[in-house]
Amino acid sequence: MIGIRDLEVAYEQDIALKQLNMSVPAGATCAVIGPSGCGKTTLLYALAGLVRPQSGEIAIAGAPLSGLRQGTGLILQDYGLLPWKTVYDNLAFPLKARGGAGAEVNDRVGAMLAALGLESLGHRLPGELSGGQKQRVAIGRTLVLEPDLLLMDEASSALDALTKERIQDLVLEAHKARGFTLVVVTHNIEEAAFLGQRIFIMSQGRITSVLENPHFGEADFRDHPSFFELRQRIRRHLYEAN
Structure with missing residues (x-):
């Protein structure tokens, strides 16, 4: 569904994305996590066609992305x-x-x-x-x-813990029912672990590691030891990258 090769985005002299490569299969979910300023929101805007890269390629559903795309849905942090x-x-x-x-x-x-x-x-x-x-x-x-592709930018960051979990459950239910590809940008480790089949760790404009989540979508996943273990893995990779 998504293929990114050697993507670079800069704002004047500030390079936001550096030779970034990424792939997400059709119908899969991924979470992109990293500290503020690492480039994850720029990546999301590039996928939405709102930011034009200086170099590199983005392909969605096998077609090069050159601007806004009708099949892509974007949910912003401020709801819009x-x-x-x-x-x-x-x-x-x-x-x-x-x-x-x-x-x-x-x-x-x-x-x-x-x-x-x-x-x-x-x-x-x-x-x-x-x-x-x-x-x-x-x-x-x-x-x-x-949409066949849903992009979410820190979509539950302003919510309390219980409401955040309910929104995450709603997104997961919608994904299972509709089969769209999902990209979630977040700084929340629990959200990344819950919503990401594949979790991309970002630092300084690059993806530094990719973690697979074999227990994604399992019933009561938040209560399983594997959820705690995945959170610890994400946290460790974030520390190592930053």
Whole structure:
């Protein structure tokens, strides 16, 4: 699904990504983790087509990436909701922007509200929602377009621990149901361990190591010793890289 070769991105004299290589199979999930300033958000924006690299190649679904891509969904840290539109209208907006209308939009938005447990909140504005509810709306607004690639930038960083886990569970359930490829950028070790089948450790614009998660998606994974062991491996690699 994703193939990156020798990618370099610079902001004036500041090199954000340096000869970066990465691959993610179709339908798989990966977590990209590293300290602030290591280049992980730049990598995500490059995958979204929002940042133009100075050199190197990005291919998604076998095609070179040259800009914004219709099948890619992006969920930002600040949710990106339209504050003057209701929850229903926030979900309907991207469908209408692509020419959807009438019963089709209503059916898809209604199904998404039900899937997210937001049926009773469709009439509310974002300012009337909790952080977890806003995050569910942001996820729904992206998933309603049925992307084959979902990119998430620190998507649960502002939430309390319990709400964070519920959002992670929701993302995992959506991935299992829909089969999209998922890239999660995070600085949270637990989130990387839970959502990543493959975990990329970043430091100073490069991927320094890749960890496999053979227990990804197992029932009650957070309660297993293997989850603790994976967290320790991630932590050790982060220390070694930085």
